[in-house]
Amino acid sequence: MAGQVGARVGILGAGAVGGMLAVLLAEAGHEVTVLASERTSTAINVGGIALRSQKFGDRRAHVPARPYLTAPVDVLFVAVKAPDLLAALGRVPAALLSDTAVAPLLNGTDHVALLRAALPRTAVVPMTVSVEATRTAPGDIEHLSPFLEYALAEERERARVDPEDLLRTTGLDVDASAPDEATLLWRKLSFLAPLALLTTHARQPVGPARDAHPDLLDGLVTETAAAAATAGAEIDPAAVAKRIAGLPAGMRSSMLKDAIAGATLELDAIAGPILRALPDGAPVTRAVVAEIAEAR
Template identity: 85%
Template sequence: MAGQQVGARIGVLGAGAVGGMLAVLLAEAGHEVTVLGSERTSTAINVAGLSLRSGRYGERQVRVSARPYLTAPVDVLFVAVKAPDLLTALDRAPAALLTDAAVAPLLNGTDHVALLRAARPQAAVVPMTVSVEATRVAPGVIEHLSPFAEYGIAAERERARVDPEDVLRSAGLDVDASAPDEAVLLWRKLSFLAPLALITTHARQPIGPARDAHPDLLEGLVAETAAAAATAGAEIDPAAVAKRIAGLPEGMRSSMLKDAVAGATLELDAIAGPILRALPDAAPVTRKVVAEIAEAAGS
């Protein structure tokens, strides 16, 4: 490791729950943070600041620069948009301003990594994951709902002048670098997220009642996701995933469930697509659940 990076130039693409929370914590750690969001969101942040309400981190409010487009180079660009918005959002971060920068996506799924490497070849794309329950209650106002906020990064990764792991650790954030490579990193997250997101959205209930009402569906989703991970060389223990899901707070809602209730676009392809493509003839439970979610959403 290069050591902690204090005062790095940080871009955060996406001012939703994940990006907004991260921007607050990195700004408080002394980094020069620029948030990239819509005109409405940028104006709200520039007027009133960016605030975080968290049981773990307390109430924090910071002043950061917010704008619709990046106008100066950054050392690290954290990408925290929803997968369906990625291509459009990338227009906010011109390639010429990312030369030699680290681009650290915090998206769900696996396919976004190849897309980012093709779209921003001058940058070092360093895949990361985040496990957190948070919500944006208004532009520039974030509520952190879970007792945890866990970031993951692969031990073997492309290196850049400023390492995203060092940046996060400088803010006192928890970073797990135990995954040997990015396939293991991404599938570790997806093996937990896909069953959680799909069972809660299918049931239209938080995880507690959803897992109690549909134990067979949940078991099938966990097993099929682990089987899909194996095709990418990532070994996942279904029993360990099931135990982790069983230990979640009963009222926890996945972001996909929140999107479904709000009538927003669902990340069905980002979360379930890698499983269905890896197991075209061997994922009947996932296929059934996804089809029923898509039908209910009218997509």
């Protein structure tokens, strides 16, 4: 029954990732509830969630939204930004999640331990998502490229309703090749941190930024791979560099978009694990983070 139609799904956060997921899961026949601020909940309850996607086309789903969870769910996807996690947990009473799989989709690594401490009676199943998407207004999501990939570890806590099976009912690609949680999380971070830090530091999309600062990019990639090794995750810097080299020149990281918009940056979630893993090293990452923080 793990991925059966009609599963009760909560989505904490109605940004680009959470909003898109709400549309896809609702269209697959699941009972979706979105948990967001009163302003965003009202907008969704009035007009639904509109998704404009290169991969899925134009879709709109009318799903209930509310400021806090009022009934148990089978799976809770946590799709808030890392700096908002602690406050967002107030929207999901732990007593309603005792038989729930909690699947966080946050950047970084530290959120997993926090969720397990805050929700000790749940199965926390870390996941990652790679996508270029933007919330242009409450309930209005743009998926800017056809690429969309979810991943989770082969070795993970098992729950009555498994998030992997649930996502597969929507037709989404799910990569379960990571052998463990550390590898899963650092595979994402080893790519995301150099991309986000480089583009935000340069205030440019990835094409101009990587062309103008090849040595900076190389240092960021090398240091992130070294930090991953301290957690037992084996990352190939050459493979990461090749992946970044193949990105569309106009692609902008979420951190760059946030910096341009004057929004809070996920600096600690994305760079913090590297700096904490290499307290006497990572000079390139340290300098870039310092410059980004000073510019704020």
